[in-house]
Amino acid sequence: MxxxxxxxxxxxxxxxxxxxxxxxxxxxxxxxxxxxxxxxxxxxxxxxxxxxxxxxxxxxxxxxxxxxxxxxxxxxxxxxxxxxxxxxxxxxxxxxLEVLSVPVLLSEEELPENALLCPMIDARRMEVYAGIYDRSLKEISPIKAKIIDSDSYKDLLDKQPIYFFGNGASKCEDKICHPNAHFVKDIExxxxxxxxxxxxxxxxxxxxxxxxxxxxxxxxxxxxxxxxxx
CATH class of the missing domain: 3.30.420.40 (ATPase, nucleotide binding domain)
Known part of the structure; x- marks a missing residue:
């Protein structure tokens, strides 16, 4: 230490x-x-x-x-x-994006074993910087600029829950409407x-x-x- x-x-x-x-x-x-x-x-x-x-x-x-x-x-x-x-x-x-993920992983709400994390940083309009991680912060999808629409992350959402958070996630809530999509508020x-x-x-x-x-x-x-x- x-x-x-x-x-x-x-x-x-x-x-x-x-x-x-x-x-x-x-x-x-x-x-x-x-x-x-x-x-x-x-x-x-x-x-x-x-x-x-x-x-x-x-x-x-x-x-x-x-x-x-x-x-x-x-x-x-x-x-x-x-x-x-x-x-x-x-x-x-x-x-x-890894720093953003820490409070979600340490929160009192227990995440499912197969849960994925999608931290998002606002990049204006409907674009965000985002990546996908598993619960050990192993990178599933690399960090990149992404324009969010109704089909974003559908291939993963069809298989497992994804938790979206960060200042870019709030503007995506009305676009990503899949039942496996979960939005965590007030994560900075x-x-x-x-x-x-x-x-x-x-x-x-x-x-x-x-x-x-x-x-x-x-x-x-x-x-x-x-x-x-x-």
Whole structure:
């Protein structure tokens, strides 16, 4: 177990948390945003002061790496990389859709054994960023931009229940009307839900190269542009 500072800025919510030995010792959230440019620096300063005042050694920074808001991800990742450079610590990147799934998996409502999870991030109009996971967060369908209509996910819904959640799911509720479709309300990606995912990567020594790491949206952009434009 380690001390990890967690940063989540992929949507309108800005949140920072610190876990030590898997237990939350600091948490701040701003749900009035998007106020990332204002709130994130203040929250990080408060988190670092808390860590230093309690003589806790900070081992790593975990950041939600997308998909999500271009501006939010840019601010969050820039802050995370700056902290890693300044304190010479490790960088952990966590997919936003997996972060979204944590509170659903940990909720008091027991999911069926064959249940699938479909976290969704709003991408405007009827488009969402979404992926499909099983209960162990094994990827069943990769993260991609998807236009939702009445036939979306029908092949899977005919076989098993799917739980939809995230800020992209609410606008899809009147489109996906299958009896196996379940919509979970009020699920947001928050720093305090990053703990189990970050601890797992820490234990596996799965770290990012601080110099070259970019969030989800930039990876897609770079992969599709001619080299002469970069």
């Amino acid at each position: 380690s001390c990890i500072l967690h940063i989540e800025t992929s949507t309108n919510v800005c949140s920072v948390a610190v876990s030590n030995e898997g237990i939350c010792i600091f948490n701040k959230e701003d749900h009035s945003g998007p106020n990332h440019a204002i709130s994130l620096g203040v929250y990080v300063d408060e988190a670092l002061s808390f860590i230093d005042n309690h003589a806790v050694h900070l081992d790593a920074v975990a950041v939600s790496c997308g998909p999500g808001s271009y501006t939010g991800l840019r601010i969050g990742v820039s802050m995370a990389k700056g902290l890693c450079y300044g304190r010479n610590i490790k960088l952990i990147a966590l997919p936003t 990606p928050l720093a305090k839900n990053m703990f189990p995912l970050a601890e797992k990567k820490m234990a596996q020594s799965k770290f990012e190269d601080v110099a070259y790491f970019v969030p989800f949206y930039l990876k897609d952009f770079i992969a599709t542009k001619p080299k002469k434009l970069l």
